[in-house]
Amino acid sequence: MIEMNLDNLEQFLNDILPGEVKLTGIGEIGSLDEQGMKDFGYGKPMLISYEQDGQVKEAVISAMRGDKYGHQFYWDRAAILMFQYETGGKMERHVRPIALGYINKQGKLIPVREPKEFVIVNEKVEGRDYFLDLERIKKGDFRPEDLELAKKFARWLARVHKEKKDDVDLYLRRVRQLIGDSECIWGLIDAYPYPYEHFKEQRFIALEKKLIDWRWKLRKFTHRLSVVHGDFHPWNVLVREGGEFSVLDRSRGEWGEPADDVSTMSCNYLLYGLYDQPKLAGPFEKLYLTFWEEYLEYTGDEEILKVIAPFYVFRGLVIASPEWYPNHPLQVREGLFRFIENVLEDESFDYRNINKYMS
Incomplete structure (x- = not known):
């Protein structure tokens, strides 16, 4: 009132x-x-x-x-x-x-009075875009501090996700948004070219049917509702000397599923790794494993492995999109497509063996 x-x-x-x-x-x-x-x-x-x-x-x-x-x-x-x-x-x-x-x-x-558009004003913080670090690594310049930064990201997420909320309807809303929102899976699929020669209609249909099964599976995990960032990827992180960083553009609400944040950052290590070979290996595999292991050590949240698959699908569709990322070589895009199809097949995500999802 x-x-x-x-x-x-x-x-x-x-x-x-x-x-x-x-x-x-x-x-x-x-x-x-x-x-x-x-x-x-x-x-x-x-x-x-x-x-x-x-x-x-x-x-x-x-x-x-x-x-x-x-x-x-x-x-x-x-x-x-x-x-x-x-x-x-x-x-x-x-x-x-x-x-x-x-x-x-x-x-x-x-x-x-007479609104047409709204604006937001944020503070200006110093730092370089984190994706520039990944570009450097892709060119062969991999440094020990890169692993330390991945650990800091994981520890920060662990602190953020520690705050929980008991609200069944809000968790279900976030799952509903994940599957059907215009900015999420259904909207991304509709934004792909139609027909799309590299991912035929029947593959999209099969993917959507599997996601409906996952939507009902996630109803059992409403106790996991946590504070989240909602869009924690390398283009939304500013890094400074000494490993300090700031984050930008929090999205889709204050509360959600921690798997959203974990999948968002970790799938970008897969993206950059695919530029070298059709699987995750080398420096980007080290970054990926370091990030995952640090997060699990600080949270003890093994349950996340049971819910993360559809969040990987969402983020995989984003980074594979020919609209958002038009310059990917075809082998990179095809690798991401294999991943998003295969990751839905396991009841629990096997993060240690991610390459089994790449075949």
Whole structure:
């Protein structure tokens, strides 16, 4: 329940409407309470009465209630209200939206005027993109500090993933997003060329059918919901001297499955390794194994091996995409395709023997 100051509501009306506006009442729909109400509840529309340049008018103010249908967070609900504000007035017979606003932490209503796009401003941090380190290694310059950095990544993830949350519906939402979201597996598949000569339609169909089985398997692991980054890959890490690093572009929410972060970074070691030969070997195999072993040592989370396969499929589809990575040699792309198909076959991922998934 949000407590809203009635004086601020009158100011809000003056901010969004021309002329002089005076609030005269607020209450439930169908029963205006002239005494006013202090509480403004999610999902409970309220009738407001006001005078605009002396003319008596009424309007309805409402917010959304959070629920398990993809509306858990205020940014979910904001997207729905933005859609309604943008499109409601365009439809014949639809009520006309008057204003869009938000309630801040102090309970004050703040108007948003004529939104079209939103921006975010972040601090600037120093560092080089981590993928540049991988490019250096690919060219033959592999250093002891590269392994130490992989260990630091793993220990950092272990600390992040340590915080858990008991929320079955939120875990299921993240699994649903993994399989069916426009930014995740189904959306990535739809973004591939059609038809695509290097991964025929029947292979995509078979892959999707296996993923449905995995979706139901993951329902048994809702206790694993943890704090996550959501997009922890080499292009979202800035590295500084001494092995210090910062991360960018947290994605898809605060909570999720730790396997998402682990798969995202580790599959990029596979990607770079495939540039040398059609399996993981040499420096990138060392990085991959070091990262995995450090993570498991610090978390003890052997259970992650039972859930990570579909997350590897998601990330594998990303880095194999001809749209996102158009310059891969064909053998690299084909190696990634073999991996994402084969990894779904095991009940538990055999991280020590990743090359068995490359045949």
